[in-house]
Amino acid sequence: MAKRMREFIRIDPELCSGCQRCHTVCPVDAIEGEPGEPQKICGDACVMCGQCVQICSAYDAFFEKDADWRVQKLRERNMPDGTNEPLFAAHYRGNFLAVKEILMHKNKFTMVQCAPAIRVALAEEFGMPLGSLVPGKMAAALRRLGFDRIYDTNFAADLTIMEEGSELIKRLTEGGTLPMFTSCCPAWVKFIEDKYPELVGHLSSCKSPQQMAGAIFKTYGAGLDGVAGENIYSVAIMPCTCKSFEAGRQEMKASGYQDVDAVLTTRELGYLIKEAGIDFAGLPEEEFDKPLGIYSGAGNIFGVTGGVMEAAIRSAYEMVSGKPLDSINVTSVRGEIGVRRTIIDAGEFQLKTVVVSGLKNVLSLLETVKQGNAEFDFMEVMTCPSGCISGGGQPKMLLPLDVPDAYHNRRNSLYRHDEELTYRQSHENPEIKTVYEQFLGEPLGHQSHKLLHTSYKASS
Ligand code: SF4
Numbered sequence: 001m002a003k004r005m006r007e008f009i010r011i012d013p014e015l016c017s018g019c020q021r022c023h024t025v026c027p028v029d030a031i032e033g034e035p036g037e038p039q040k041i042c043g044d045a046c047v048m049c050g051q052c053v054q055i056c057s058a059y060d061a062f063f064e065k066d067a068d069w070r071v072q073k074l075r076e077r078n079m080p081d082g083t084n085e086p087l088f089a090a091h092y093r094g095n096f097l098a099v100k101e102i103l104m105h106k107n108k109f110t111m112v113q114c115a116p117a118i119r120v121a122l123a124e125e126f127g128m129p130l131g132s133l134v135p136g137k138m139a140a141a142l143r144r145l146g147f148d149r150i151y152d153t154n155f156a157a158d159l160t161i162m163e164e165g166s167e168l169i170k171r172l173t174e175g176g177t178l179p180m181f182t183s184c185c186p187a188w189v190k191f192i193e194d195k196y197p198e199l200v201g202h203l204s205s206c207k208s209p210q211q212m213a214g215a216i217f218k219t220y221g222a223g224l225d226g227v228a229g230e231n232i233y234s235v236a237i238m239p240c241t242c243k244s245f246e247a248g249r250q251e252m253k254a255s256g257y258q259d260v261d262a263v264l265t266t267r268e269l270g271y272l273i274k275e276a277g278i279d280f281a282g283l284p285e286e287e288f289d290k291p292l293g294i295y296s297g298a299g300n301i302f303g304v305t306g307g308v309m310e311a312a313i314r315s316a317y318e319m320v321s322g323k324p325l326d327s328i329n330v331t332s333v334r335g336e337i338g339v340r341r342t343i344i345d346a347g348e349f350q351l352k353t354v355v356v357s358g359l360k361n362v363l364s365l366l367e368t369v370k371q372g373n374a375e376f377d378f379m380e381v382m383t384c385p386s387g388c389i390s391g392g393g394q395p396k397m398l399l400p401l402d403v404p405d406a407y408h409n410r411r412n413s414l415y416r417h418d419e420e421l422t423y424r425q426s427h428e429n430p431e432i433k434t435v436y437e438q439f440l441g442e443p444l445g446h447q448s449h450k451l452l453h454t455s456y457k458a459s460s
């Protein structure tokens with residue numbers, strides 16, 4: 001069983017007003033307390049999604065407190081001393097200081113990856129319009145911060161499709177636990193492990209793209225740069241407050257080293273860029289480093305609800321039917337409704353899919369799976385309401401009225417980026433082909449199994 005390394009999400013009793021807005025968004029009812037009193041998080045129930053961090057509106061009137069009080073609070077939260085943003089009661093305690101230290105001392109070879117949802121939200125930290133698409137400026141900023149290799153989680157999202165699509169086809173054709181559930185959202189995985197242990201076998205054995213990238217960095221990537229895996233410090237920039245928990249899972253080190261050494265949220269990357277005095281808006285557009293920074297549009301849409309399913313269909317349909325899709329845009333799996341069902345006719349067989357956003361929406365479906373009545377083969381679940389674009393580590397909207405616009409614009413920017421990319425299917429990505437030819441062998445092969453898959457276990 002994965003142990004929680006530390007409490008990533010906290011509510012500061014000194015600042016909490018007891019308004020209970022967090023109760024309305026917590027997908028697992030993990031917040032307890034009386035109205036008007038400071039609330040508490042039940043650590044056993046919490047899946048660390050950070051939705052309470054996003055909605056919390058109780059903050060310090062810091063200009064009335066003394067400076068020492070504020071600096072102490074900032075340090076408790078691992079935030080930079082100089083930040084002038086309000087300190088909200090519900091907050092995330094991340095890894096900003098650890099990563100800053102590594103970049104300062106340069107005693108490790110640093111490799112960084114960025115989740116798809118970062119490139120459509122980071123600019124908001126610098127006053128740019130909601131949902132601005134900035135992959136090139138983000139790569140440029142990471143280079144100026146001193147990272148040695150600027151790689152991309154999107155590459156590993158393409159790898160995930162190769163492995164997860166093959167796993168699904170294997171389960172469908174050779175027999176295996178069905179329906180299969182996606183496993184790229186660590187809050188969802190934790191929820192199944194804790195609350196539905198009898199259904200753990202339904203989870204895909206694939207690691208998430210974050211963890212696949214980390215495993216590849218310290219093996220294949222290490223070889224490309226002639227650096228020992230032990231000398232690589234692997235940083236993941238994520239929209240997610242649960243990804244630190246995932247990175248800390250004890251079993252995530254098949255290469256012999258922990259796949260990912262530190263996770264920063266989008267907000268924490270913003271702190272690093274601001275502290276370094278980088279003019280983000282004025283940065284030029286730069287490329288990610290090759291080969292592990294090359295990605296397809298399919299990998300890019302992992303950041304939005306329905307994206308993993310669409311990416312999987314774009315490749316699995318062709319693998320099964322041997323024919324190209326009528327339209328590369330599988331619009332039937334897109335949308336904002338909490339549960340979306342689709343049937344894909346792939347010639348030899350029909351694939352019945354379900355896409356779910358928000359854990360509360362999955363409960364009735366899980367009951368049908370438990371009773372053996374599920375009428376679907378493959379289910380994507382994302383804990384956050386619009387998928388990772390609305391994750392707990394994304395820029396926080398100070399005006400609640402901005403939230404729908406932010407999610408709408410971020411989603412549209414991800415789809416626009418998909419449409420402008422050269423490759424739109426994971427199996428078309430030339431660097432994915434190369435990594436299989438030169439290193440992994442084949443999807444579900446021995447090396448892939450060792451590095452890219454894991455075994456999720458019921459919590460005891
Ligand atoms: S982090 Fe998510 S699961 Fe945990 S208390 Fe907050 S809203 Fe609930």
Ligand code: SF4
Pocket residue numbers: 048049184185186187188239240241242243382383384387388389390391392
């Ligand atoms: S939906 Fe994305 S951001 Fe939200 S908990 Fe899951 S992985 Fe994290």
